[in-house]
Amino acid sequence: MKPLLILVTSLCTLLALGTAYAAEDLPIAGYNASRDYPGAKLTPDADTEYKVVFDFVVTDDNLDDPYPMLPLVARYVNTLANLGVPKENRRISVVLHQGSGLIGLKNEEFRARNNGRDNPNIELIRQLHQAGVTFHLCGQGVLSRAIEEEDLLDEIQVDYWALTTLIELGRQGYVKIGG
Numbered sequence: 001m002k003p004l005l006i007l008v009t010s011l012c013t014l015l016a017l018g019t020a021y022a023a024e025d026l027p028i029a030g031y032n033a034s035r036d037y038p039g040a041k042l043t044p045d046a047d048t049e050y051k052v053v054f055d056f057v058v059t060d061d062n063l064d065d066p067y068p069m070l071p072l073v074a075r076y077v078n079t080l081a082n083l084g085v086p087k088e089n090r091r092i093s094v095v096l097h098q099g100s101g102l103i104g105l106k107n108e109e110f111r112a113r114n115n116g117r118d119n120p121n122i123e124l125i126r127q128l129h130q131a132g133v134t135f136h137l138c139g140q141g142v143l144s145r146a147i148e149e150e151d152l153l154d155e156i157q158v159d160y161w162a163l164t165t166l167i168e169l170g171r172q173g174y175v176k177i178g179g
Contacts, residue, residue, distance in 0.1 A: 026081055027131035028124075031074035033082035046084035051091040052076070053169045055162075055179035059099040063110075066120045067103045069094070069178070074124060077131050087132050093169055094128075097138035097162035101145070104137055109151035122153065129155035138162035 026033060044050065056069040073094060080090050096104060102113065103121040110119035125135065136159045137152065149158060159165040170176060 026078040027087075028074040028078050028127050031071060031078055033078040034075065044080055044083045044085055046086065046089070048085070049089045049091060050080060050085060051169075051172065051174040052177060053093045053095060053166065053174040054177050055095045055166055056177075057098045057100060057179060063102060063114050064117060064120065066124060067100060069100075070103075070121060070124045070128065073128060073133060077128065077133065081131075090132055091174070092132065093134045093136060093174065095136045095138070095162050095165050095169075096156075097141050101137050101141045101147070104135060104152050104156035105147070106151055106153055109147075125153060125155050136162070136165045138165070 054069060054073055058068060073092065077090060077092060081087075102110070103119065104125065105113070105119060107119050107122060111117060129135065135156045137156050138161055139158050140161045141147075142149070142158055152158070166176065166179075
């Protein structure tokens with residue numbers, strides 16, 4: 001009887017998780033939305049415009065792995081979509097600075113600067129951008145690292161300075177996460 005109970009419990013858990021989000025219907029492939037919590041007091045409202053700027057600074061000590069904040073952004077985008085927030089109400093930005101800017105390099109330039117290793121962030125950056133996420137790269141960092149704009153992914157926008165970008169987005173009503 002106990003093995004049957006474990007099997008039934010496991011199947012119910014899998015079914016609950018499977019119905020909480022359908023990954024194939026979400027904007028960012030390969031990343032789940034947050035799981036549903038029945039009776040949650042606060043949840044995103046589909047009629048609200050969500051203006052969020054992610055400001056996470058990670059040094060470029062380990063560029064072999066995907067940038068750790070990008071999966072979080074993907075999960076947030078997918079969670080909003082899963083809860084019915086339309087693309088036009090998902091105004092999400094990522095500010096890249098203090099080392100994180102190198103994730104926006106095209107693969108050729110990334111390889112040249114990282115001992116021939118491929119940029120593990122390109123596909124996720126492209127998916128996020130396709131889902132409406134904007135990427136802002138600090139122009140001061142571009143200058144200090146001698147990055148040419150043609151070496152950047154098309155999805156990356158170079159702004160004057162990360163500080164001015166954060167202030168401007170805050171002035172426009174964006175909520176800052178991180179930093």
